[in-house]
């Protein structure tokens with residue numbers, strides 16, 4: 001028996017581990033480990049867990065159509081996986097396990113532990129590279145070092161993609177006889193309960209991708225800025241749990257032969273995603289709460305009340321509050337608001353970006369460690385290619401430019417209530433943030 005160990009790749013299409021197992025031969029059985037203790041430590045909240053759960057159910061059904069059972073086991077954390085997996089392999093006479101690599105230091109350590117444990121008993125773990133657009137070892141500066149600035153990285157990435165078009169793998173239904181309708185055991189008591197109306201599963205993700213490319217990508221460069229309009233793809237929750245692979249997305253974009261400004265801008269956003277994964281691959285310390293440039297971090301202040309008001313969307317700055325309430329109500333936030341709310345926490349409230357990173361991770365359905373960490377370090381000014389320290393998002397200016405008709409604010413702010421007094425003075429706080437950073441620069 002061969003096993004496919006699913007993690008953040010809850011799909012059949014373009015799944016190298018599944019493809020590898022099929023090549024070696026059937027029968028195949030799937031396994032997934034729910035690790036609540038580990039997830040708690042990684043800051044995942046019920047929204048993302050409910051979303052994973054719903055997508056696992058959809059995966060289970062699709063696997064069953066090919067006669068492949070999926071067992072969902074629960075252990076506390078990554079450390080418990082090697083023994084649990086070994087004993088599961090013994091129970092099901094599995095001699096080879098196939099999986100796809102994931103970003104992150106703990107994930108890397110988990111896989112090394114599992115490979116060693118299986119190896120000792122004569123079993124083998126086949127681990128395929130992360131399913132990215134680029135080969136991260138092939139993208140380097142002229143001096144052979146990894147890029148830390150996005151624009152030259154993206155130039156090189158586009159060159160690379162024109163020579164190495166990623167070809168997503170296609171899954172053909174297996175004719176594996178299911179043994180007595182066994183669709184696998186399920187030990188994880190998590191409800192598929194999450195806010196919003198997203199439909200889980202690969203078919204839905206593919207449909208959304210097609211609809212976006214047919215109807216919206218051409219105007220993306222403009223429409224993506226207006227948070228009240230549905231001008232973006234909303235694919236991030238599907239990409240975050242691997243229901244859709246980024247190679248499938250890229251291939252669909254290419255097939256569509258969209259070559260206007262909208263398509264190019266959208267590809268750039270996919271490359272930002274790639275850039276943050278690339279950084280995490282080359283700079284593992286990013287996985288351990290470190291900033292790329294710690295010397296650019298001021299001493300953060302501690303203000304519990306300010307933090308709580310920011311979390312609840314009660315800062316008295318309407319645009320920030322609408323963004324934070326969108327997150328609480330729907331488990332998603334428009335990118336423009338993510339940038340504004342992150343900048344506000346750091347540059348107006350002078351609070352540590354790590355607090356914001358954790359809050360986002362807890363509520364986001366698309367919570368994705370590299371993109372979230374990268375986005376926060378960008379906003380805080382201490383990451384690779386971060387926003388310059390003196391660039392402050394003004395909540396009122398953002399509202400004037402991108403929500404002049406109030407549609408976005410009205411959708412998320414409570415009706416018939418007056419806004420609270422502003423929590424701080426934006427101009428004064430911005431000024432004092434800049435002074436702190438200038439002091440840091442003078443000292444170093």
Ligand SMILES: Cc1cc2nc3c(=O)[nH]c(=O)nc-3n(C[C@H](O)[C@H](O)[C@H](O)COP(=O)(O)OP(=O)(O)OC[C@H]3O[C@@H](n4cnc5c(N)ncnc54)[C@H](O)[C@@H]3O)c2cc1C
Nearest residue numbers: 232233234235236269272273335338366367368371372375
């Ligand atoms: C502080 C902060 C935190 C963030 N946290 C996350 C996160 O946890 N998970 C996440 O997927 N994205 C995160 N982003 C990036 C971005 O906001 C979302 O990817 C985007 O809003 C998702 O909406 P969409 O799918 O409609 O994107 P589209 O605009 O349609 O873009 C297509 C895809 O490109 C990728 N993408 C787009 N913008 C970015 C970006 N700036 N950085 C990295 N990838 C991008 C996403 O995978 C997205 O699905 C964060 C950004 C900031 C500023």
